[in-house]
Amino acid sequence: MEELNTDQRNPAEVDPTSLFAQGLRQTHDNMASISVNNNPFNLYAQYWAQTTYPDESQYNLVTRSIPFFFWRGVYRDALAQFQEARDLTVTQLESGESGLEDVVLENRLAALDIMIGYNYHVLVDVFGDVPYTEALDSDNLQPAYDDARDIYNSVIENIQSATASIDPEEPGFPSNQDPMYQGNMAKWQKFGNSLLLRLGMRLADVDPSASVSVVNAALAGGVFESNDDNASLTYLGASPNTNPIYEDLVLSGRADFVAANTLVDIMNDLEDPRRAAYFRQNLGDGVYSGGVYGSANNYGANTQVGDALHQPDFPSTLLNYAEVEFLMAEAAARGGYAVGGSAESHYNEGIEASFNQWGLSDEQAAAYISQSDVNYSTAPGDWRQKIGLQMWLALYNEGFEAWSTWRRLDFVALTPPEDMDMADIPLRFTYPLEEGQLNNPNYTAAGAKIGGDEVGSPIFWDTLQPLL
Structure with missing residues (x-):
């Protein structure tokens, strides 16, 4: 009984x-x-812009x-x-x-x-x-x-x-x-x-x-010593165990987000090959144009979020190897830390780790790093600007950490939208x-x-x- x-x-x-x-x-x-x-957070980091309802990219929390x-x-x-x-x-x-x-x-x-x-x-x-x-x-x-x-x-x-x-x-x-x-x-x-x-x-x-x-x-x-160590969870291909991004981008049937001009313009200026992984080429091969951050944008007329993020099993990452390398680059740049290697070597490793994470090769990373605006010795700004900007680019789709990195290092990247509800970026x-x-x-x-x-x-x- x-x-x-x-x-x-x-x-x-x-x-x-x-x-x-x-x-x-x-x-x-x-x-x-x-x-x-x-x-x-992907909006707060200005990775994405909105289409019909731009309240959140205008920092409306209420x-x-x-x-x-x-x-x-x-x-x-x-x-x-x-x-x-x-x-x-x-x-x-x-x-x-x-x-x-x-x-x-x-x-x-x-x-x-x-x-x-x-x-x-x-x-x-x-x-x-x-x-x-x-x-x-x-x-x-x-x-x-x-x-x-x-x-x-x-x-x-x-x-x-x-x-x-x-x-x-x-x-x-x-x-x-x-x-x-x-x-x-x-x-x-x-x-x-x-x-x-x-x-x-x-x-x-x-x-x-x-x-x-x-x-x-x-x-x-x-x-972490490689992307194999990343704190990632790979979702499954069937409901109810799919990535919540898939649920919002695909299952919802909505078209609420496009790539933000804040991110796309910088990546275009640097001819960053990660664009092909981060975004769709819906405007034509090699053509990327971001929606105006903080405004209501036309979904079809702007670069859309990449196909990888539309997959049900796309992994979520809490902390990745690229971030670790950029943090070590920062420690080396500040001085006083027992970190082996130079700020430049860890900076380069961070970029390479990001390229690898998104399916790009070491050779593509090396060509990117060789540009004067990317190379650590010639890129504009102090170490905060150099490391902060590249870390922000590498943290794509990890909006919380990207927003936190901007708040902490105060590098130039984010732009206050014209019609935002707050006095400044939160x-x-x-x-x-x-x-x-x-x-x-x-x-x-x-x-x-x-x-x-x-x-x-x-x-x-x-x-x-x-x-x-």
Whole structure:
């Protein structure tokens, strides 16, 4: 009778491996989505322009409640899954009743801590101060907002501990429940260190000594060495496991986006061969013309998003090898970091990695680098401009990181649209209006701390004024 009365569709205990897989999928969906309801980052990076409804490229955050949907996607759909999986895995480790060796459970905890850290870093980089120490507690409906820098410190410490604890020779989560690295803990270790490299370089202008310490430890631990290490999730070719970009570009039947003139004009000037991978040649062979960013553009009269992004199995990437090389180029250019090689050598490796990621050859990359406006020794501007611009070009379709890189390095690339709703290009999202209704005391205090809940209030690591 007990067996007959057991609901097999609603188990009494949730498997932490399925929660981990769900958290990974939701994290990638959150960052890969191009839905204007929750992820305008390809627009904020000015990679794409809009057609009929240009509100988001005019930086309107309110009409579609973008901050709320992004906030909910990270907290509820991703972090809550990882935190519950972590709690269950800790219980398994302490009870000794899982049937798994401790080293496997410890590897799983490390992967969970890396992903929890990743999601909180995204929240900080988008909003600033956010709930952290009191977050994800269903009994506390008014969690306090933690200081953004304090969250960063904690996240860095947790990822450092997690990465150091990994036994790369042992498995972690089952391969079929780890859609990013298939249980390969050596790759998880590289991802953790590469993420620490990113976070450490975020600190470079606000706390140089802390930046050097974090970055040097990450480099010593081992970062990405090729595109095979990329933190990517390859989607499947059939619903419901397709890339959300495919859902919005193809399944929706809509034609909401074209390539932005901001990006296309720069790539045209540099005769960048990645244009053939990034965009369609719908205007003729070798012809690329971007829609005016911030305006309503004609879909057929402008260069369209490339065919690769229209595929259901197109991968989502949280961090790639090209970014790692550009970060090392920046570290070398700044000086004081224990990074081997020169700024120029890592700059060139970053460009080559991007070309390879998009299916282009080393020879094409070398020819591109040989141009005077690309070659590190002759390209215009200081190191921020040279590295920042090429990093932005390489981060195509990784809008969050591209927008973050522009905010941090302040290189010339983005152009304020004529009819934008804000005074300037946003440096952060405003807090969800729902927070003002449900968590008003803490919401009000967080806004007051930064001089008002405004898009022009920079994140703590953004110390320079943008060059426009």
